[in-house]
Amino acid sequence: MPASRASAIRFIVALGMVSLLADVTYEGARSINGPFLATLGAGAAVVGIVSGAGELAGYVLRLASGVAADRKRRYWAFAIAGYVVNLLAVPLLGFANHWGMAAALIIAERAGKGIRTPSRDVMLSEAAHVVGRGWGFGLHEFMDQTGAFLGPLMVAVALTGSHYPRAYLLLAIPAGLALAVLVAAVRLYPDPSRFEEPAEHPTGAATALPRAFWIYIAAAGLLAAGFVDFPLIAFHFHQTALASPSAIPVFYSVAMGVEALAALLFGRLFDRIGVAALIAGVLLSAASSPLVFFGSFYPALAGMALWGAGMGAQQTPLRAKIAALVPAPRRGAAYGIFNTVYGVLWFVGSSAIGILYGWSLAAVVAFAVTAQLAAIPLLLFAGRKSA
Numbered sequence: 001m002p003a004s005r006a007s008a009i010r011f012i013v014a015l016g017m018v019s020l021l022a023d024v025t026y027e028g029a030r031s032i033n034g035p036f037l038a039t040l041g042a043g044a045a046v047v048g049i050v051s052g053a054g055e056l057a058g059y060v061l062r063l064a065s066g067v068a069a070d071r072k073r074r075y076w077a078f079a080i081a082g083y084v085v086n087l088l089a090v091p092l093l094g095f096a097n098h099w100g101m102a103a104a105l106i107i108a109e110r111a112g113k114g115i116r117t118p119s120r121d122v123m124l125s126e127a128a129h130v131v132g133r134g135w136g137f138g139l140h141e142f143m144d145q146t147g148a149f150l151g152p153l154m155v156a157v158a159l160t161g162s163h164y165p166r167a168y169l170l171l172a173i174p175a176g177l178a179l180a181v182l183v184a185a186v187r188l189y190p191d192p193s194r195f196e197e198p199a200e201h202p203t204g205a206a207t208a209l210p211r212a213f214w215i216y217i218a219a220a221g222l223l224a225a226g227f228v229d230f231p232l233i234a235f236h237f238h239q240t241a242l243a244s245p246s247a248i249p250v251f252y253s254v255a256m257g258v259e260a261l262a263a264l265l266f267g268r269l270f271d272r273i274g275v276a277a278l279i280a281g282v283l284l285s286a287a288s289s290p291l292v293f294f295g296s297f298y299p300a301l302a303g304m305a306l307w308g309a310g311m312g313a314q315q316t317p318l319r320a321k322i323a324a325l326v327p328a329p330r331r332g333a334a335y336g337i338f339n340t341v342y343g344v345l346w347f348v349g350s351s352a353i354g355i356l357y358g359w360s361l362a363a364v365v366a367f368a369v370t371a372q373l374a375a376i377p378l379l380l381f382a383g384r385k386s387a
Helices: 003-037 043-073 075-095 099-130 133-158 164-170 172-189 211-225 230-240 248-273 274-295 295-325 328-357 359-384
Strands: none
Touching: 003 075, 003 099, 003 133, 003 164, 003 172, 003 230, 003 248, 003 328, 043 075, 043 099, 043 211, 043 230, 043 328, 075 099, 075 164, 075 172, 099 133, 099 295, 133 164, 133 172, 133 295, 164 172, 172 274, 211 248, 211 295, 211 359, 230 248, 230 274, 230 295, 230 328, 248 274, 248 295, 274 295, 274 359, 295 328, 328 359
């Protein structure tokens, strides 16, 4: 008998609570990683490269973990292993006394996220099938980004006197809670595949990845290349004294709060209008870069709100569309491929943006905006092919 809608929603909320607490942990850390690296002697290029390298490690690991999870069908095992690495790396940053040590832990945190994300998304896609792909992923993203909103605020309170180690150590509390909720979720929902009927899990030739998927991957890569990661934005705010050390996490918190609301809205829109919802997110994201890098305090704050809106409007449809394009037996691999390409292009783009920052802010903005807008024709093409 198929699982009920109420049961599917409860499972999505359980995963969402894990993500909420996890995001309090690592997004709280990410809100100060850039300035923290600067206090340890790192420059703009190092911040950009470390940020990109962390994403690269995380996204490349998603391919291996996604394929392995599909083969072994042990999605919970991969999710648990990844969360442990992802969450424990954060409080250990409180003991880092050299930018190299901090960089290694930042990359480890991203690697842990890479290990667990494909398995979590496969399980989420199965439950979201019952309630609507956009709505299911949107609800999860809303809870995820609620944690991302709260984490930087928690850090801002703990950062009195720019005491970064204390802030990192405080994040051990939500990390421990996230792991406890994860264990409870495994016990309550040991087999999430029951949410999607066996008849909808085709085998053989039907599991081949469609052409539209690969076009979609290319578009996602361009979006990643043009995405300006927050550590570099925070570095810019710190270097220009646009915001105080304690105000920088608040900027990030605003962006995360907006992203949470955008995830819900654009998840619903995706179920109704498809890829057009994602294109709207691209336009919002592209509009944020000029305000963030050229604006004074309030324009930059508005730019961060647009940055968050663009992220929320992109992340929910991007993940939901993969579930619509690819049959369940190949979704772990599909999410792994998608995220690996996304991460490689994120690394290339983040490194380029970090290097360009030392040369020209205009070049940074031009690169980011052009890369993002170039994805729109491919998204339209992939949307037509998969309609």
